[in-house]
Each structure stands twice: as structure tokens, then as C-alpha cells.
Amino acid sequence: MNKKNSDGLTADDLAKSEMVRLLSIVGRERNTDAFEAVFRFYAPRIRNFMAVKTRDRQAAEELMQETMTAVWNKAGQFDPARGNVSAWIYTIARNVRIDAYRRKRPEFDVNDPAFVADDVVPADQEFQQLQEAQLLRGAMATLPEEQLDVLRRAFFDEASHSTIARDLGVPLGTVKSRIRLAFEKLRSSLEGRL
Amino acid sequence: MSVKHHISDDFLIDYASGSLSEGWSLAVASHLALCPECRRRLSAMEGAAGALLDKAGDSLNEDEAWARFKSRAIDVRVDEVKTAIAAPGSTAVLPEPLRSYLGGDLADLKWRALGRGAYQILIDTKDTETQVRLLRIPAGKPVPEHTHVGRELTLVLAGSFRDGDDLFARGDIEEADGDLLHTPTATEGEDCICLAVTEAPLKFSSWIVRMMQPILKI
Numbered sequence: 336m337n338k339k340n341s342d343g344l345t346a347d348d349l350a351k352s353e354m355v356r357l358l359s360i361v362g363r364e365r366n367t368d369a370f371e372a373v374f375r376f377y378a379p380r381i382r383n384f385m386a387v388k389t390r391d392r393q394a395a396e397e398l399m400q401e402t403m404t405a406v407w408n409k410a411g412q413f414d415p416a417r418g419n420v421s422a423w424i425y426t427i428a429r430n431v432r433i434d435a436y437r438r439k440r441p442e443f444d445v446n447d448p449a450f451v452a453d454d455v456v457p458a459d460q461e462f463q464q465l466q467e468a469q470l471l472r473g474a475m476a477t478l479p480e481e482q483l484d485v486l487r488r489a490f491f492d493e494a495s496h497s498t499i500a501r502d503l504g505v506p507l508g509t510v511k512s513r514i515r516l517a518f519e520k521l522r523s524s525l526e527g528r529l
Numbered sequence: 530m531s532v533k534h535h536i537s538d539d540f541l542i543d544y545a546s547g548s549l550s551e552g553w554s555l556a557v558a559s560h561l562a563l564c565p566e567c568r569r570r571l572s573a574m575e576g577a578a579g580a581l582l583d584k585a586g587d588s589l590n591e592d593e594a595w596a597r598f599k600s601r602a603i604d605v606r607v608d609e610v611k612t613a614i615a616a617p618g619s620t621a622v623l624p625e626p627l628r629s630y631l632g633g634d635l636a637d638l639k640w641r642a643l644g645r646g647a648y649q650i651l652i653d654t655k656d657t658e659t660q661v662r663l664l665r666i667p668a669g670k671p672v673p674e675h676t677h678v679g680r681e682l683t684l685v686l687a688g689s690f691r692d693g694d695d696l697f698a699r700g701d702i703e704e705a706d707g708d709l710l711h712t713p714t715a716t717e718g719e720d721c722i723c724l725a726v727t728e729a730p731l732k733f734s735s736w737i738v739r740m741m742q743p744i745l746k747i
Contacts, residue, residue, distance in 0.1 A: 421579030
């Protein structure tokens with residue numbers, strides 16, 4: 336596990352670049368075999384993600400199927416230069432869950448004339464995104480369990496900071512500082528690349 | 530000019546996770562439209578969530594789930610990529626998603642007078658947790674009626690305001706707490722237009738408080 340090869344890539348990293356490749360094939364060619372590999376990897380993870388909030392196996396299964404349908408339908412919109420596969424699939428699962436609870440989450444629109452584009456355009460975006468995803472995973476592995484736990488509760492349970500504080504029996508300020516420390520670490524690991 | 534005052538991790542992580550209610554999300558998303566730096570922070574958070582998702586399970590036998598997926602979903606449809614790219618040369622002051630909530634850009638708005646030269650437009654959302662409005666503060670004047678309970682987000686869209694030593698200009702977002710005494714004042718020279726989101730006043734309890742005030746002499 337996580338043995339580095341000569342390029343400094345772990346088995347995880349190689350699996351991730353493979354996911355980018357597979358999803359790009361799905362987007363271009365609607366290739367069922369390529370999608371099957373994506374499905375088999377993400378289905379159990381998304382089912383677990385959904386089960387945290389629904390607490391119902393069957394509902395979680397339905398929401399997973401719905402998410403994977405959206406991934407299949409939107410694969411052509413996945414831009415390898417703009418994100419890693421897990422982050423992209425997470426956002427789709429999140430949006431399926433928001434719709435299921437009939438809530439609204441307004442979003443910005445990159446084609447809006449008032450939208451302020453990022454003027455930092457890296458030479459090889461796709462390579463850079465892979466590298467960023469790799470740095471992020473590396474940094475996540477170094478976070479203390481108490482910080483990871485708070486992130487998991489925020490992203491998976493959609494728990495508010497005060498709910499997290501109550502469930503863990505710690506002051507609200509402690510929850511906020513764990514979140515802040517975690518993201519400071521993640522951000523500095525990404526900036527370390529530059 | 531780049532944005533100087535950014536959204537906090539507290540709000541951003543709730544926006545990233547989808548738990549932030551619609552009113553707050555409108556302010557955060559409109560700030561993100563104007564702030565590439567915060568969009569990079571959002572991506573990092575979504576990347577962290579993706580990394581947690583990877584660790585959220587082991588590969589199981591998915592034959593059954595895959596068979597179900599194939600039988601019903603795979604031929605459904607392919608989502609069209611939305612190519613609503615703005616006409617070349619078109620401009621807008623108010624960013625999306627805010628512009629759609631208001632039904633138009635600055636020139637199309639119907640303002641309501643608040644008194645002392647200030648105007649507002651109430652913005653309707655489905656959430657009962659927040660009160661959302663667009664404010665127009667005359668140059669050089671303080672923001673009116675400035676009492677609020679709980680949190681407040683103010684996003685500057687045109688002009689600027691000062692709060693203490695801090696200057697807030699287009700794209701800047703100010704986060705305030707109910708216990709923070711502050712008196713934002715529009716900068717001279719140009720009216721300040723900003724989106725203000727506050728925790729919805731608890732009408733019933735404040736009505737009780739008003740009734741009780743003369744009795745309790747508070």
C-alpha cells in the first residue's frame with residue numbers, strides 16, 4: 336500500500352490518474368466498460384456517504400444510483416484540467432442529496448459576464464490538477480484524526496458546527512479551530528508546490 | 530482590483546458541504562463569482578471531501594447494483610453541456626446567481642425608499658432562516674437601521690464602505706456578529722450598493738419583547 340514508485344507516485348495516485356483516463360473515455364465515447372470500473376469503485380463509497388444522512392439502506396441505494404446516473408450523463412462535462420475525479424463525483428453526490436431534501440444551493444456561473452476569471456492559468460493544467468490532487472491526499476494523510484473527524488462530520492453528516500461541538504462534547508471554538516487548522520495545512524501543502 | 534476581504538472557512542465549508550441555507554449561500558456564491566482566490570479555497574475543500582469519499586468504503590461485490598444501473602440508466606440521456614456563453618461585449622454589474630434572483634441588472638431594479646436617501650430591495654428565498662436584501666446607501670452616509678441579531682454577511686457590488694479602519698469595495702465581503710458594534714458608512718463620491726444577509730428576525734418573540742418593554746422598563 337502506498338509504496339512510491341520511481342516517479343514518487345503511490346498506488347493511490349496511479350489509481351487516480353487511471354480514473355481521470357476512464358472518465359474521459361466515458362465522456363468522449365459513452366464506453367460502458369470504462370464506466371463499469373468507475374461505478375464499481377465509487378458505488379460503495381457513495382452508498383455509504385448517502386447512508387450517513389438517510390440512515391436507510393434502500394434510500395441510500397436509490398441516491399447512489401441517481402448519483403451514478405448523473406455521473407454517466409455528465410461525464411462529457413468532466414474537465415480533466417479542472418478537477419480530480421473524486422472531488423467532482425463528491426460535488427455531484429452532494430447536489431443529488433440537496434435535491435433529495437428539496438433545498439436550494441445557488442451557484443456562480445462561469446459564463447456570466449460579471450464573473451471574474453482567474454488570471455492564473457498554469458501551462459499544463461491537467462498535470463497540475465493531478466499533482467494538486469496528489470498533494471491534497473498526501474496532506475490529508477498527515478491530518479490528526481480529530482481534525483479528519485470534524486471534516487467528515489461536516490461533509491458527510493452536513494452537521495453544523497454547533498451540532499458537531501455538541502456531539503463531540505467540545506466547545507464550539509474547538510470545532511472551528513480544528514476546521515481552520517485542517518484547511519491551513521491543506522492550503523499550505525498546495526502552495527508548497529509553487 | 531482584487532478582493533481584500535474574503536469569506537471565512539466557517540461559511541465556506543458549509544457552502545462546500547451543501548448545508549448552508551439558501552440566503553447565506555446566495556451571498557457566498559455571489560462573492561465566489563467575484564473572487565478567484567476563494568474559488569480555489571472552495572476547490573481545495575471539495576478536494577478534501579473527495580479524498581474523504583475515497584476512504585468512505587471498500588470495494589464490495591457490486592454485480593447486483595451494476596446490473597440494476599445498466600438495466601435502467603445507461604440509455605437514458607446525455608446531459609447537454611450548457612453553452613449559454615454571454616454575447617461578446619455584454620456586461621453586467623451584478624454577478625450570478627444574484628442577478629437572476631433580482632430579475633435583472635442594476636438598471637432594471639425597482640428600489641424602495643428606506644428614508645434618508647437609502648433604498649432597498651427585499652430578495653425572496655425559500656429559507657426562513659435569513660433575510661436577504663440589496664441596499665443602496667448614499668455616498669458618505671451610514672448604513673441605516675443597523676441593528677441585527679446574530680450573523681450578518683455584506684457583499685459590496687458597487688461603490689464602497691468603510692467600517693472602522695477597513696475599506697470594503699466591490700467583491701469584498703464583511704462578516705459581522707450580532708455582538709459586534711459597527712457602523713459601516715458609504716465612502717464619499719459614489720453610492721454603495723451591497724447585498725446584505727442577516728439572520729431572520731424572530732418576529733413573534735420581538736413582538737413579545739416590544740409588548741413587554743414598557744412593563745419591564747427595558
